[in-house]
Every structure is written in structure tokens, then in C-alpha cells.
């Protein structure tokens with residue numbers, strides 16, 4: 794099987810967002826609106842943090858998958874293409890995180 798990417802997930806979310814809410818969790822979340830979708834994203838973030846500090850590798854993988862999926866739904870509702878996020882990450886590769894932090898604190 795070829796590698797599954799975040800871009801593949803973005804396309805699935807965009808397609809399922811147009812399904813009937815009774816047939817699709819994605820469509821149900823999109824119909825509920827950004828507040829509900831963002832709340833789910835926050836819950837999954839907290840569950841990912843708990844898995845990380847519990848030293849539970851399997852749970853960390855599962856919760857990270859939930860987190861990335863719900864992030865894709867939130868980006869879809871906000872009409873923010875994943876490529877915008879990737880471009881921002883690419884832009885940041887020009888300096889280290891420590892350098893960026895130092896520039897922010899001492900402009």
C-alpha cells in the first residue's frame with residue numbers, strides 16, 4: 794500500500810463533508826459548526842497529552858490520529874487549505890525554533 798498522507802486525509806474530509814450528516818461523522822461535525830468541531834479538536838488534544846505523559850505508545854498513536862483527523866475537519870470548516878499550513882512550516886525551516894523564539898522576545 795502506498796503511504797497515506799495528510800493530504801489524502803484532507804481530500805477524504807472534503808469529500809465526506811458533503812455527505813448526509815446521518816451517514817458521516819465528518820458531515821455531522823461540519824453541520825454542527827466550528828465551535829463543536831474545535832471543541833472536539835481540543836478534547837483530542839488533551840487526550841493526546843494524557844497518552845504522551847502516560848507512556849502509552851499505542852494510545853498515543855490512536856489519539857494522535859484522532860487529533861490530526863479533527864484538525865483536518867477544523868481546517869476544512871475554516872476553508873484553510875492544508876498547503877497553507879505546510880507553507881508556513883516550510884517558511885520556518887529557514888531558522889531554528891530557538892532562534893525564532895529569541896527574535897520574538899528581543900525584537
Ligand SMILES: N=c1c2ncn([C@@H]3O[C@H](COP(=O)(O)OP(=O)(O)OP(=O)(O)O)[C@@H](O)[C@H]3O)c2ncn1[C@@H]1O[C@H](COP(=O)(O)O)[C@@H](O)[C@H]1O
Nearest residue numbers: 805806809810812816817818819820833836858859862863
Ligand atoms: N479518521 C477519521 C476519524 N478519526 C476519528 N473519527 C471519529 O471521531 C469521533 C470522535 O470520537 P469520540 O469517541 O471522541 O466522540 P464521540 O463520543 O463518538 O462523540 P460525542 O460524544 O462528541 O458526540 C468518533 O466517532 C470516531 O469514529 C474519525 N472519523 C472519520 N475519519 C476519517 O474520515 C473518513 C470518513 O468518515 P465519515 O465522515 O464518518 O464517513 C473515514 O473513513 C476516516 O478516513
